[in-house]
Amino acid sequence: MTAQIHDNAAWARAAPRISVLTPFLRDDPEMLMTMLDREAEALGGAVELILLDDGTGDADLTTRLRAAADGLKLPARLITLSANEGRAKGRNRLTTAARGDTYLFLDSDMRPDTPHFLQTWRDLVAETAPAAAFGGFSLDQAPAEARFAVHRALSSASECMPAATRALTPEKYVYTSNLLVRRDVFAAESFDPGFTGWGWEDVEWAMRVSRRFPVIHVDNPATHMGLDTVQDLARKFDQGAANFARVVALHPDIVQTYPSYRAARALKRLPFLPLARRAMRRAASVTFLPVKARAFALRLYRAAVYADAI
Known part of the structure; x- marks a missing residue:
């Protein structure tokens, strides 16, 4: 498998504390890139963005995303794989490119719900440097089309919960959609590559981590757009x-x-x-x-x- 790497101009001179890690497959993360970049000036180089195309095989998309990365003020790297290696392996690969002491796993179909989303994560890291923290997600910006009504109902009832509720069973309500993890914690417990296909690799990871480290929940949500x-x-x-x-x-x-x-x-x-x-x-x-x-x-x-x- 080959991996092509493209860095923007801000990448080389940055010394980030947080690495935002975003894998995608046949999705377009450009809107997420744009929204995160709105905080670049306030962050002052403290956050970098690393995206992994996990084998989409779309040359036009790669060209467009490279151009989008070049237009960002945030330090950004785009890694393009020639073949798919899966959700767990892909996220593990992303951490090897990260330079921050803390990772923020953020799915490509997420949209920050506040204009200070990354700043809130930065401040939390500066204040307490948690081992692992989940920010939650909402459906505030998600499409309200009738064909997605059942998924919206399921997510609203079982996933879109405030931090106080999630904290009652902290390992259960952990998803890689908006997950902060300290580097040393991930070095001790990475995602299990034995999980293939869809689902449960993030919850299983949280089960392992919760036996060794505190897993906290905060209210810093992003919208899950992928209904x-x-x-x-x-x-x-x-x-x-x-x-x-x-x-x-x-x-x-x-x-x-x-x-x-x-x-x-x-x-x-x-x-x-x-x-x-x-x-x-x-x-x-x-x-x-x-x-x-x-x-x-x-x-x-x-x-x-x-x-x-x-």
Whole structure:
């Protein structure tokens, strides 16, 4: 596998404290780059931006993103891989290019919810240098189209929570969408490359880290713009089943307390589970049903998929 590296003019002279690490595959992170760069003057070189194209294979996109990086005031590096290496390996690779003592994993489909998003992270690092901190995410800027209504309902109910609520089970509500990690902590516990496909590699990482380091939660959210249709979500749940099984095998004491695990165990005893699973997926796709009912059906579908994996 080859990796092409492009640095902008601000890169060489910077001495950053925080490295923003953003992987992407077939996404366009240019809007995120633009929004983060609005804070460049206030940051004074304390934050750098490193992006990893994990094998998109789009020469036109690479050319455009290089030009966009050259226009940034933030120190920026674009790494373009010739082939996909996956979510865990890609994020691990990003850390090897980072120069800051703290990493901020920020997904390419996120949008800061405040004009001082990076400054808030910088101030937290300066004040307490936390081992790991999750800033939360919202749907404030996300599209409100009807085709995304079920995903919006699911995320609003189970993911878009204030820091005080997330802190009650700190390892559960950790996602790489907006995650601050100190360099020495990541050196001790990196992402497990055994996770492939979609999901759970960040939660599993938090489970390991929480056994050794404090994981804190703060209210410094960004919007998750990448809402999915029911069918796209169902496909991701299918892809994530093996990862869920891996988490169960690695951390049974923690996972057994999760509602998703208990639901999967209950559904595993259900006769004719494959037929029921198909019915759940169809119900989630029926547009004339109430959104809450469709979201409940999709949660049941996810649990039914996981039931086959445990």
